[in-house]
Amino acid sequence: MSPVAMCLEELIPSNHSKSYIYSILIRTALVVSTLIVGLSVPFFGLVMSLIGSLLTMLVTLILPCACFLSILREKITRLQGALCIIIISVGAVSCSFGTYSALSKIVESLKH
Numbered sequence: 001m002s003p004v005a006m007c008l009e010e011l012i013p014s015n016h017s018k019s020y021i022y023s024i025l026i027r028t029a030l031v032v033s034t035l036i037v038g039l040s041v042p043f044f045g046l047v048m049s050l051i052g053s054l055l056t057m058l059v060t061l062i063l064p065c066a067c068f069l070s071i072l073r074e075k076i077t078r079l080q081g082a083l084c085i086i087i088i089s090v091g092a093v094s095c096s097f098g099t100y101s102a103l104s105k106i107v108e109s110l111k112h
Helices: 002-010 019-040 044-071 076-111
Strands: none
Touching: 002 019, 019 044, 044 076
């Protein structure tokens, strides 16, 4: 939430003498709104688990190696290529297990 709060805080004029109060109010409102969304949306934790399992592995393991292979295709050694392929494979397997686990818990919760 810090990037959102910082963007909103930039909208406050800097010459305002009590800008720190607005900063506290903005951050408090963001936390409270997140709490309200978390409590009101059914299966919020499970949906976040699904999104996390998909995106975390994609952003941290799969995409960096895929971009590295794509950009430096002719300049990498066999060892670097093999390591990237192994990392992408581990990321894909982890992503698959995490996604399956989250989806199975969502389906199980929907049945009850």
